[in-house]
Amino acid sequence: xxxxxxxxxxxxxxxxxxxxxxxxxxxxxVGAGVGLWLVQGQIIFMLVPVLGSIVYSYAYFSRxxxxxxxxxxxxxxxxxxxxxxxQVYLNDGYNIYNALSSIVPFxxxxxxxxxxxxxxxxxxxxxxxxxxxxxxxxxDIQIRQVMLSIFQMVDQGNNKAYMDQFKHVxxxxxxQKHELHKQKRIERVQSMAxxxxxxxxxxxxxxxxALADIIGGVMNGF
Amino acid sequence: MNSSWIISLILALxxxxxxxxxxxxxxxxxxxxxxxxxxIMLFGMPLLSKxxxxxxxxxxxxxxxxxxxxxxxxxxxxxxSFDTAIAGLGKxxxxxxxxxxELTGLEKVRYLESYFDTTIYRxxxxxxxxxxxxxxxxxxxxxxxxxxxxxxxxxENDIASSNRTNLIQFCLLWAMALVVVVFLRFGLSNFFSxxxxxxxxxxxxxAFFALMLFSIVIYLSTYTGLAIEFPFSRKKHV
Numbered sequence: 001x002x003x004x005x006x007x008x009x010x011x012x013x014x015x016x017x018x019x020x021x022x023x024x025x026x027x028x029x030v031g032a033g034v035g036l037w038l039v040q041g042q043i044i045f046m047l048v049p050v051l052g053s054i055v056y057s058y059a060y061f062s063r064x065x066x067x068x069x070x071x072x073x074x075x076x077x078x079x080x081x082x083x084x085x086x087q088v089y090l091n092d093g094y095n096i097y098n099a100l101s102s103i104v105p106f107x108x109x110x111x112x113x114x115x116x117x118x119x120x121x122x123x124x125x126x127x128x129x130x131x132x133x134x135x136x137x138x139x140d141i142q143i144r145q146v147m148l149s150i151f152q153m154v155d156q157g158n159n160k161a162y163m164d165q166f167k168h169v170x171x172x173x174x175x176q177k178h179e180l181h182k183q184k185r186i187e188r189v190q191s192m193a194x195x196x197x198x199x200x201x202x203x204x205x206x207x208x209x210a211l212a213d214i215i216g217g218v219m220n221g222f
Numbered sequence: 223m224n225s226s227w228i229i230s231l232i233l234a235l236x237x238x239x240x241x242x243x244x245x246x247x248x249x250x251x252x253x254x255x256x257x258x259x260x261x262i263m264l265f266g267m268p269l270l271s272k273x274x275x276x277x278x279x280x281x282x283x284x285x286x287x288x289x290x291x292x293x294x295x296x297x298x299x300x301x302x303s304f305d306t307a308i309a310g311l312g313k314x315x316x317x318x319x320x321x322x323x324e325l326t327g328l329e330k331v332r333y334l335e336s337y338f339d340t341t342i343y344r345x346x347x348x349x350x351x352x353x354x355x356x357x358x359x360x361x362x363x364x365x366x367x368x369x370x371x372x373x374x375x376x377x378e379n380d381i382a383s384s385n386r387t388n389l390i391q392f393c394l395l396w397a398m399a400l401v402v403v404v405f406l407r408f409g410l411s412n413f414f415s416x417x418x419x420x421x422x423x424x425x426x427x428x429a430f431f432a433l434m435l436f437s438i439v440i441y442l443s444t445y446t447g448l449a450i451e452f453p454f455s456r457k458k459h460v
Contacts, residue, residue: 039421040421040422081341084366084370085341085345087366088345088349088364088366088367088370089348091362091363091365091366092349092352092363093352093356093358102348105344106341106344106345178373178377181377182377182380182381185381185447186380186381186384186385186388188444189384189385189388189441189444189445190388192388192392192437192440192441192444192445193388193391193392193395195392195396195433195434195436195437195440195441196392196395196396196398196399196437197395198433199395199396199399199430199433199434199437200395200398200399200402202399202426202429202430202433203399203402203403203406203430205426206403206406206423206426206427206430207402207406209420209422209423209426210406210410210413210417210420210423212422213416213417213420213422213423214410214413214416214417217413217416
């Protein structure tokens with residue numbers, strides 16, 4: 001429960017509100033089970049809320065972890081997009097500080113705040129620390145390597161060798177993230193094929209229900 | 223009648239018609255058709271329309287920036303480059319170009335920022351302003367940007383191509399499941415009078431059609447990469 005509470009807090013959601021929605025879903029399932037039991041007169045239909053609750057609980061609570069992972073992935077994709085622009089500015093003759101300042105307007109509020117902090121920290125602290133701190137706010141270790149190569153450019157005054165090193169490190173990360181993004185989007189659409197398969201399963205249940213009704217009718221003398 | 227209505231009507235007729243055939247219940251058939259029409263019109267079609275516009279503008283942006291940069295490197299004239307880049311892009315952007323013909327070249331390019339509404343176009347504007355104020359070789363200045371634009375275009379084309387193949391698979395799988403449900407009635411025709419009165423059978427068939435509708439809407443959202451927006455909800459765009 002503590003992990004769920006923590007994940008809900010990370011996503012900026014209201015814990016109590018989320019629990020209310022959860023119990024509302026459970027209530028609907030119980031209502032459906034009781035309704036079927038009363039209409040059909042068979043207690044077996046109470047399996048609907050029992051099995052439904054297990055599936056529903058898993059689906060409901062596991063989505064927080066998935067959302068956090070998606071959020072982190074989106075932040076990393078934004079990093080790649082922003083530092084592609086950073087590279088464009090470097091190519092156009094900007095220095096590191098100006099290039100960093102110029103990409104802030106293209107950033108989301110979350111990354112924008114991190115970038116502004118990085119720029120402010122660079123002003124006061126000339127060591128590697130601000131770059132490492134910024135890199136540490138992302139999960140991917142390669143982002144830290146990119147930040148390290150940017151610091152080396154600062155430290156060596158846009159030395160061409162360090163510039164090439166940055167392009168190499170960032171290019172590798174960028175290719176990897178773009179490929180991952182493409183694969184994710186294709187996989188998401190491919191996973192939709194599960195729905196027709198579930199539909200086929202439901203059609204089999206319909207067949208069973210039909211046969212059960214027919215057999216019931218025959219047993220009762222039609 | 224626009225294409226959104228035609229697609230929604232076709233899907234509603236397929237859903238409602240198949241439900242009627244499977245249950246023999248006209249009320250269930252009509253209700254399914256109406257729910258399909260309403261849900262697809264309210265949730266599905268806005269996604270498709272929005273996606274189509276985004277897709278078209280992204281493609282136009284790619285072609286515009288490429289043509290503009292190449293033309294500018296040859297002619298060194300912003301006005302001429304704008305006219306060259308905008309030619310043959312599409313009716314909407316061409317008419318927009320005609321409506322701003324009195325502006326200067328740079329103003330025209332700046333004006334298109336609200337039309338394309340992407341960060342990469344803003345980045346292109348930024349590069350162009352560097353070129354205008356400081357000079358230099360526009361091809362060299364925008365080489366990284368052009369590479370990024372090409373990469374985005376190629377990646378989106380790959381995704382679109384893969385998604386088209388997947389769409390056919392999705393439709394075929396649902397069509398097969400639908401055929402099974404409809405032929406159930408004809409396969410068990412001797413007993414259909416018993417089935418017609420069974421609430422359990424009706425509930426199962428309706429659940430099948432509800433699942434199909436849900437999957438169509440979710441599929442459209444996944445295909446377009448856009449979140450489903452509830453109608454009449456006022457979302458503040460930043």
